[in-house]
Amino acid sequence: LDAALEAINAGIKQIIINTKDIPPLDLFELTKKAQKEKVFILGTNGAGILIPEEISYGVLHPQFYPSGNVGIINYGNSNISLELVFTLKENKQGLSLLANLGDSNFKNVDWIYLLSTFNNHSKTENIILNINNLLYLDYEKLATIILEVVKKPITINLLDPDNLREVMNYNHPRIITDQIPLYLNQVKSPQFIIEYWQNKGLEVTSYHS
Numbered sequence: 394l395d396a397a398l399e400a401i402n403a404g405i406k407q408i409i410i411n412t413k414d415i416p417p418l419d420l421f422e423l424t425k426k427a428q429k430e431k432v433f434i435l436g437t438n439g440a441g442i443l444i445p446e447e448i449s450y451g452v453l454h455p456q457f458y459p460s461g462n463v464g465i466i467n468y469g470n471s472n473i474s475l476e477l478v479f480t481l482k483e484n485k486q487g488l489s490l491l492a493n494l495g496d497s498n499f500k501n502v503d504w505i506y507l508l509s510t511f512n513n514h515s516k517t518e519n520i521i522l523n524i525n526n527l528l529y530l531d532y533e534k535l536a537t538i539i540l541e542v543v544k545k546p547i548t549i550n551l552l553d554p555d556n557l558r559e560v561m562n563y564n565h566p567r568i569i570t571d572q573i574p575l576y577l578n579q580v581k582s583p584q585f586i587i588e589y590w591q592n593k594g595l596e597v598t599s600y601h602s
Contacts, residue, residue: 394419410436439495440471461487464517469496469525489516498529520547532586554599
């Protein structure tokens, strides 16, 4: 928290936080400060952003990412990007733009800004949105934004379609602020959310490594 606040006070407007397991109350304080100072934060536990052969910010390995026309957004698991790129290479495809959002369940994602960026990126022709935990999402809002903003083919790729990770961790001790997003959505099952998206005309797939 101190390092991030120091960066904001120094005038830095874009911050990537690779650190994981930041206490939710610290993240809450950081988010309030960032919003006030109009600072963009990527993470926590996010590997960064990358445009092959142009820029790489974070802890990625740009030499493994061939240039192409597929944009990838990872929400919850940065490691999956490298696996998917190897799959793209096997099919003689490459990456145009990569954004790893991290796995913070407490911090809101600016989906309009993010999806607009990918939609307007000239080299991106197809978009893959990887989602690790369905139950922390406002799935209705996300569907609406996708349908209104994205004019290119987009696939929602579920990394944990049965939400097994959350089931396994459900009984672990939690700070109350970390539970709020989950309880807002837990009345809906993952299958309900998947069917809702599909009924809206969105393409939904599951990834099994």
